[in-house]
Amino acid sequence: MVTAGLALSACGSDSLDGSGSSSSSGSSSSSSTSAAVDPQLAAGVPDKIKQAGKLVIGSDASYAPNEFLDTDGKTVVGMDVDIFTAVAQKMGLKAEFQNAGFDTIILGVKSGKFDIGVSSFTINDERKKQVNMVSYFNAGTQWAVKKGNPKKVDPDNACGLNIGVQKGTVQIDDLTARSKKCTDAGKPAIKQIVDADQSKVTASVVSGKSDAMLADSPVGLYAVQQTKGQLEALGEIYDAAPYGVVIPKDETDFAQSFAVALKALKEDGTYDKILDKWGNASGAIGDFQVNP
Structure with a gap:
């Protein structure tokens, strides 16, 4: 009786880099979010990602409402998914969320397995030593x-x-x-x-x-x-502290592009609309920073 509810009540948030091995199969996100391409942001996408036409995002899909598996058991959905699907669209990219063990994601970003990591990571000094982090929510x-x-x-x-x-x-x-x-x-x-x-x-x-x-x-x-x-x-x-999207340490300009994209989504109302949809308006921020 409780199973249906609990399937949507998953959590996973703010560890250090981690060394677990519980990564699982990947899936594309499903989101009704739509954002217009910003040519300047699209031009700043690293060549490897631009050529692929997609942003591969590591995410632990057991952390509703931020990121969790839809009823098909494969598609990653949630608040973070909607936000970063819109960010990817701003950059002219398709967002592809791959489900992975939470404590494997930063390692995956550092190794190149994922282009970025989005999984409710709290920004802290330990993480900033390893990767760039761009703030997008307060929890x-x-x-x-x-x-x-x-x-x-x-x-x-x-x-x-x-x-x-x-x-x-x-x-x-x-x-x-x-x-x-x-x-x-x-x-x-x-x-x-x-x-x-x-x-x-x-x-x-x-x-x-x-x-x-x-x-x-x-x-x-x-x-x-x-x-x-x-x-x-x-x-x-x-x-309370900010969540941050995880971006490789040597891609600071790309990290700055995320801050710009998030600001644009804030200004056009998309960002707040997404938070309202998931009942998380109280966590909204207005200043998106690289390594705050």
Whole structure:
């Protein structure tokens, strides 16, 4: 009964570069987004990409509403998909999203497997040492529990509890720091229930295997919505930071083109329309920067 909802409540966001090997088959995106080609942006596309006529994008399609698999089980859809399909169109390119394990994407961009990576990556200094990142959305961390919070979970005192979290995300660091405070105070550690697929993290809370979970705010809130009242948000969003599209380190001019394209989409209303469509208007930004 919960499966249909949970299939859309996947999450995956902000890890470091990662070294996992859970990449999966690729697929093209399906999006009704349409943006006019900007000849200047099209001229600045690297030759290899221009000749291919497409922008190959690595994305972990388990992180609804940002990126997830459509009902056909193959096509990557979501908020990020719509945004970067429009960006690709501005550059005269077709967007091709390839589903991959979250913690393999930055490595894939660095190796040339993907032209860029779009998978709700929080911008941080570790990542900026390896790749260029262009900001496009603002998100924080949100906790969620079963409706009514039967385990009386307090994020500031979760010692000894089972907490669900996606592999490779910044929320792992968050939980690790919270757990250390517990053990330093002589209390039991937080047990992390880690899975590579956020939909399974969500399911673990619904089933009671996990007492709570934490994820990026758009993902956590969407998961609550998709479980149709079985989960509820706990506490306020915190540690808000921008998401960034991942672009090879030696392609700074191309990265700047993304900032220009995003600004154009903001000015013509496309950007805000997409966020509204996915219920994420609160995360909109107006200043798109390279390596902020």
